Structures are given as C-alpha cells and as structure tokens.
Amino acid sequence: METLVLLTARTNRLIRHLPKLTLAVLLLFTIPYSFGQKTEAKLAFTVTMEDPASQLYHVIFRCEGLKGETLNFKMPVWTPGYYQLMNYAKSVENFRATDGSGNALKWEKTANSRWTVHPRQAGTVTLTYDIRATRNFVAGNFLDESHGYISPAGVFLHPEGQLKHPVTVTLKPYTKWPQLIATGLDSVGGQPQTYVAPNYDILYDSPMLMGKLEQLPSFEVNGIPHHFIGYNLGPFDRAQFIADLKKIVAGSAAVIGDIPYKHYTFIAIGPGGGGIEHLNSTSISFSGEQLNTRAGRNRMYNFLAHEYFHHYNVKRIRPVELGPFNYDQENRTRMLWVSEGFTVYYPYLILKKAGLMTEEEVFSGLQSNIASYENKPGHRFxxxxxxxxxxxEDGPFGRTGDEAYKTISYYSKGPVLGAMLDFKIRHESQNKKSLDDVMRALYRTYYQKQQRGFTEKEFWAECEKAAGTKLTELADYAATTKEIDYPNYFAYAGLAIDTTSSELPGVWLGISFREKGDSLLVTETEWQSPAWNAGLRNGAVILAIDGQKATVDALSAISKNKKLGDSVRLLVWQNGQQKETTAVVRKKSERNFRISRLPNPNPLQSAILKSWL
Known part of the structure; x- marks a missing residue:
C-alpha cells in the first residue's frame, strides 16, 4: 500500500541530518504548503483502556475549529495492506457527541461507516465512543489483560474531506502494564505517549502495540535505527536473531540503494498468522519457537524479509491505484502479482546473499511456488x-468453497513471474541489467521524482528498457492463462526444471478433512477428483466408510488398501440431509518442478547464475 507523504523525498533525506530545533521550524513552514489547505482546526485523539478485560478501547476525539452546518465523520471499510473489506464500524459502541461545554449534540448514523453530527455553531466538537477489540489479527483490534493492539483504520474516525489534516494521538495504556508503546509514529516532544501524524494516511499506516512487551536490542543500518518490540516472543537466541535481522534489512536496502525513513519498528503481536507492511513499521505475528528449527527459521526469515521489503515494493514502488486511497470502497489493481509476488521472490535472494539460505533452499522455494498453482486447476481459469x-472477492490465496478450483494466488504465481522476468532481463542485456534495475528505476522515477505510483504500461516500459527488447510473452503469462515455457526461461540462468508428470503412490480420493466429534468434516474437495464426481463438497460430514464408522484411520487406509478402479461407499450428511454415494478411486499425477543446475552451462548462463545467487 502507499500513503500520502508530507515531505518530498529530497526533504526527507535532508531533515534526517538537521538539528531538532531546525527540524521543528522546517516542519512548521512545510506543513501548510504540503497540505495545500488551511490547518486552523485541531484534531486530537485520546485512547484509554483502564478495563482491558472488557476488551473495549475508549476513544475521545476532540475537534477544534471544524466548520459546517453538519459534520460527517467516517471510518474506513478496509485497511491498506489487507485487501479485504473489514466493516470496522460494527465494532463502534456508545457513540456520543458534545460541544466544548459538554452539552450533548444531535447526531445520527447516516451510513454504515458514517456518523453525522449537528454542531450548532460549536467551536469544539468532542466525540466519544468505544471500540470492541476482540480480533487478534494484524488487520484487527485486540485488547485483553496482557496486551492491546490497534489497527488505526478500525479505531480512528476522520472528518469527511479532511484526510490530509494533521492529527495527534495520546495513548494511555493500562496502568498495570509497562508504559512501552511500539509504533512507527513520531512522538511529540514534552508530551508523554503522544504521537503526531501529518495526515490520516500516515495515521492509518501506523499500528500500535502496548502491554507486557519486550524490546530487543536496537540496531542501525546506514545510520538509521531499527527496533524490534513484541508480545510473548517465546524462547530463542535473541542475539543471533537480531544479528540475522540486521543482515535482512541491510540486504533489502542494498537492492534499492536507499533507506527512506528516519526509524523503523518491527511490531510483533504474538503467535498467530499474518503480517501487514507499513511505511516505517510492520505488524507481524511472531513466535520465537519457530527459530529453533531450520525449516521454521527459514519460514520466519522469509516472512520478515517479505514484510520488510514491502516498505519499498507496494508502499513506495506501487501501482498507481494504491494511493491516495479511497477508504470507503475497494481499491482495485491488476498489479498485486508484482507488489506481493515480487515481495515473495526477493527474500529468497536477500536471504541467500546474507548467508541465511542455501542455493537448494532458494530452488525449493521457487519450486513450491510453481507447484502450488500449476498442480491445481485454477491456473487454467x-x-x-x-x-x-x-x-x-476471492481472498489473497484464492477462493474457498465449491469454486476454489477456478482461482490462483498471486503469492504463488507472482514470484515465479518475477524470477522469469529477472532471468530474461539478465539474458537479453548480457547480464548487465536485472530486475533490480527495474525496481530502482520505478523507485526513483515514480516515488522519488513524481511522487506517485506507476501504471501497468509504465511498469512494462521500464522492464523492456532494462531488457532492451519487447517482453510480450511475459506480459501474456501475467495477463492470461497461457501455458508457461519454464525450461526456456530457467535455462537463461543455467537452471534445469523438471516439468514431467509422475504418478503419486496409492490411489486418490481427493478430499482433505478434519475430525468433528465422531465423524469427519470435509474441508476441501479437489476439483474433478473421485470425491468431487461423487458429489462431495466442502462442509460435508462423512458418517461411514464402506459401512463402517468414519475414522481418520479408515479414511487414510483407502489410499493403501484400495486399488485403481475400486469403489468406496460413503454415508454423508450434506445440505441438510443424509445420503449415500459411491466414489471410484483412481491414480493422481503431479509435476514436481524440481529445479537444478544445468550440467554444461555456457559462459553467459554461468555468469547469470553466479550474479543472481
């Protein structure tokens, strides 16, 4: 995602080196010019949480100097970085509006996410409301006796038409907690736990974590401080982790050649799933226990590198549709395969060059990406x-339910297209250019100079400029379901890829399941599998198998004990009725897409592979 930036990129670089007093004067004169509007009004939030067991944040929003016969206040319906409608407004409770003397003002809710207040010429309007915070997720709001997390789009109202207005936030954590707060916002000098956002885009881009937190030792890259603060971090080697995290940050910055922020904070909300990128922070689910195995460490480091690299790719190097944002509706783009997919691809190379992944692990990562969509029917649709x-509509990983087979995930196909584009550019330029040059050009041209996102046409123009040739076939691979010639593109980098099919052991029924009481719940039915053709769908409950009670052992035994063409009788409960159906099992073939070095690469292939890795 992207937000409106208060200062130009050039000014941002300058102010990092100015004394605090000079910086304050610079901001004083820069703010009115940059906003392009008068800023006499003062907007200030205070958030308290003195009864965290209630899971309610109490919000006081004091607005001084807003003009109008009526004032509309709105809450976003989504948060940038998570491309799903969230309906945050449903969590607002106990809404009230008063004037400067505490007298009640008339108000009504005029839309799902809009409140209209009648100020009666009041110079000050104060809104108070509670936010029910029960979703422990990086795009949600959460509060309990141990910690609190705020996803700002779901907490802070904005006056309609005033997104560019500066705003302050004072947080008052529960008194029994340490008063440490993790956020990317800048603090206000002399006002404890008070932060300033130059506009709402910055505010909505700056999550906050409070509670029984732990702060790991900070580190610097290129003189810029980086912090890691989290809740319930778990057991792991903290010194080694910070040393490795510094390598990840340094390796990412080396790709683009610039660090565009004054400070950066990794905000670890605890075990779980999910992460969301921000301009100078990231919210991540984190469990240090994962770092205690090689596989777990690879997953965690890839995840951290992904969320960190996003501050370049999607926050600053972004499709033009992703900012300035419309918080009232979906913000659609056809380019998430670049914004998200390339941000899956780059961590493989960043971690390899940092010595945190092996060559084989890089190959395995790309192999898994290819197989995850090529071995499912969605790539045809x-x-x-x-x-x-x-x-x-589909969700970030494709649809669920009966039409899941019609979709793919840009998280899977995007990194593969990124690798192929990288190989093609290196090949056509005789290894003088790479995808790095494209990313740097997009960063300089559209973020730094023009302060906007790029169009699809501009993206492909930068790619073709680096390659020195047309890239029509690659553009088709992105925009169509055309079969991809993987061997040709991977050979550019001296790599072989196995695209042959092989038969999987045992016979195939085609369902995933979990235990539900004394039966089995179908969680996924593969398209055109024996189970699919027998009428089973997601949500069906299997009661009996071949006349015997349905158990995990009985279902697992089908693959071992049945032969090609054998029948399986299934008694199921589906769509409110019990029925018996028969599935005829068969064999299943898949491609593994194993990647390896070519045995006899030519000099250009060898050079490309060496520089790529």
Whole structure:
C-alpha cells in the first residue's frame, strides 16, 4: 500500500541530518504548503483502556475549529495492506457527541461507516465512543489483560474531506502494564505517549502495540535505527536473531540503494498468522519457537524479509491505484502479482546473499511456488492480473468453497513471474541489467521524482528498457492463462526444471478433512477428483466408510488398501440431509518442478547464475 507523504523525498533525506530545533521550524513552514489547505482546526485523539478485560478501547476525539452546518465523520471499510473489506464500524459502541461545554449534540448514523453530527455553531466538537477489540489479527483490534493492539483504520474516525489534516494521538495504556508503546509514529516532544501524524494516511499506516512487551536490542543500518518490540516472543537466541535481522534489512536496502525513513519498528503481536507492511513499521505475528528449527527459521526469515521489503515494493514502488486511497470502497489493481509476488521472490535472494539460505533452499522455494498453482486447476481459469483485481472477492490465496478450483494466488504465481522476468532481463542485456534495475528505476522515477505510483504500461516500459527488447510473452503469462515455457526461461540462468508428470503412490480420493466429534468434516474437495464426481463438497460430514464408522484411520487406509478402479461407499450428511454415494478411486499425477543446475552451462548462463545467487 502507499500513503500520502508530507515531505518530498529530497526533504526527507535532508531533515534526517538537521538539528531538532531546525527540524521543528522546517516542519512548521512545510506543513501548510504540503497540505495545500488551511490547518486552523485541531484534531486530537485520546485512547484509554483502564478495563482491558472488557476488551473495549475508549476513544475521545476532540475537534477544534471544524466548520459546517453538519459534520460527517467516517471510518474506513478496509485497511491498506489487507485487501479485504473489514466493516470496522460494527465494532463502534456508545457513540456520543458534545460541544466544548459538554452539552450533548444531535447526531445520527447516516451510513454504515458514517456518523453525522449537528454542531450548532460549536467551536469544539468532542466525540466519544468505544471500540470492541476482540480480533487478534494484524488487520484487527485486540485488547485483553496482557496486551492491546490497534489497527488505526478500525479505531480512528476522520472528518469527511479532511484526510490530509494533521492529527495527534495520546495513548494511555493500562496502568498495570509497562508504559512501552511500539509504533512507527513520531512522538511529540514534552508530551508523554503522544504521537503526531501529518495526515490520516500516515495515521492509518501506523499500528500500535502496548502491554507486557519486550524490546530487543536496537540496531542501525546506514545510520538509521531499527527496533524490534513484541508480545510473548517465546524462547530463542535473541542475539543471533537480531544479528540475522540486521543482515535482512541491510540486504533489502542494498537492492534499492536507499533507506527512506528516519526509524523503523518491527511490531510483533504474538503467535498467530499474518503480517501487514507499513511505511516505517510492520505488524507481524511472531513466535520465537519457530527459530529453533531450520525449516521454521527459514519460514520466519522469509516472512520478515517479505514484510520488510514491502516498505519499498507496494508502499513506495506501487501501482498507481494504491494511493491516495479511497477508504470507503475497494481499491482495485491488476498489479498485486508484482507488489506481493515480487515481495515473495526477493527474500529468497536477500536471504541467500546474507548467508541465511542455501542455493537448494532458494530452488525449493521457487519450486513450491510453481507447484502450488500449476498442480491445481485454477491456473487454467484465472490469470495473475485477474487474481490481483479479484482479490477483494476471492481472498489473497484464492477462493474457498465449491469454486476454489477456478482461482490462483498471486503469492504463488507472482514470484515465479518475477524470477522469469529477472532471468530474461539478465539474458537479453548480457547480464548487465536485472530486475533490480527495474525496481530502482520505478523507485526513483515514480516515488522519488513524481511522487506517485506507476501504471501497468509504465511498469512494462521500464522492464523492456532494462531488457532492451519487447517482453510480450511475459506480459501474456501475467495477463492470461497461457501455458508457461519454464525450461526456456530457467535455462537463461543455467537452471534445469523438471516439468514431467509422475504418478503419486496409492490411489486418490481427493478430499482433505478434519475430525468433528465422531465423524469427519470435509474441508476441501479437489476439483474433478473421485470425491468431487461423487458429489462431495466442502462442509460435508462423512458418517461411514464402506459401512463402517468414519475414522481418520479408515479414511487414510483407502489410499493403501484400495486399488485403481475400486469403489468406496460413503454415508454423508450434506445440505441438510443424509445420503449415500459411491466414489471410484483412481491414480493422481503431479509435476514436481524440481529445479537444478544445468550440467554444461555456457559462459553467459554461468555468469547469470553466479550474479543472481
């Protein structure tokens, strides 16, 4: 995602080196000019949480100097970085409006996410409301006796038409907690726990974590401080982790050649799933226990590198549709396969060059990406650009339910397209250019100079400029379901890829399941599998198998004990009725897409592989 930036990129670089007093004067004169509007009004939030067991944040929003016969206040319906409608407004409770003397003002809710207040010429309007915070998720709001997390789009109202207005936030954590707060916002000098955002885009881009937190030792990259603060971090080697995290940050910055922020904070909300990128922070689910195995460490480091690299790719190097934002509706783009997919691809190389992944692990990562969509039918129905545009309905990993087979995830196809584009540019330029040059050009041209996002046409123009040739076939691979010639593109980098099919052991029924009481719940039915053709769908409950009670052992035994063409009788409860159906099992073939070095690469292939890794 992207937000409006208060200062130009050039000014940002300058102010990092100015004394505090000079900086304050610079901001004083820069703010009115940058906003392009008068800023006499003063907007200030105070958030308290003195009864965290209630899971309610109490919000006081004091607005001084807003003009109008009526004032509309709105809450976003989504948060940038998570491309799903959230309906944050449903969590607002106990809404009230008063004037400067505490007298009640008339108000009504005039839309799902809009409150209209009648100020009666009041110079000050104060809104008070509670936010029910029960979703422990990086795009949600959460509060309990141990910690609190705020996703700002779901807490802070904005006056309609005033998104560019500066705003302050004072947080008052529960008194029994340490008063440490993790956020990317700048603090206000002399006002404890008070932060300033130059506009609402910055505020909505700056989550906050409070509670029984732990702060790991900070580190610097290129003189810029980086912090890691989290809740319930778990057991792991903290010194080694920080040393490795510094390598990840340094390796990412080396790709673009610039660090555009004054400070950066990793905000670890505790165990779970999910992460969301921000301009100078990231919210991540984190469990240090994962770092105690090689596989777990690889997953965690890839995840951290992904969320960190996003502050370049999507926050600053962004499709033009992703900012300035419309917080009232979906913000669609066809380019998430670049914004998200390339941000899956780059961590492989960043971690390899930092000595945190092996060559084989890089190959395995790309191999898994290819197999995850090529071995599912969705690649025949949906392109990467369609998956990007339709994510608001489908979800980030494709549809669930009966139509899951029609979709793919841009998280899977995007990194593969990124690798192939990288190989093609290196090959056509005789290894003088790479995808890095494209990313740097997009960063300099559209973020730093023009302060906007790029169009699809401009993206492909930068790619073709680096390659020195047209890239029509690659553009088709992104925008269509055309079969991809993987061997040709991977050979550019001296790599072989196995695209042959092989038969999986045992016979195939085609369902995933979990235990539900004394039966089995079908969680996924593969398209055109024996189970699919027998009428089973997600949500069906299997009661009996071949006349015997349905158990995990009985279902697992089908693959071992049945032969090709054998029947399986299933008694199921589906769509409110009990029925018996028969599935005829068969064999299943898949491609593994194993990647390896070519045995006899030519000099250009060897050079590309060496520089790529």
């Amino acid at each position: 949906q392109s990467a650009t369609q998956a990007s545009f339709e994510t608001w």
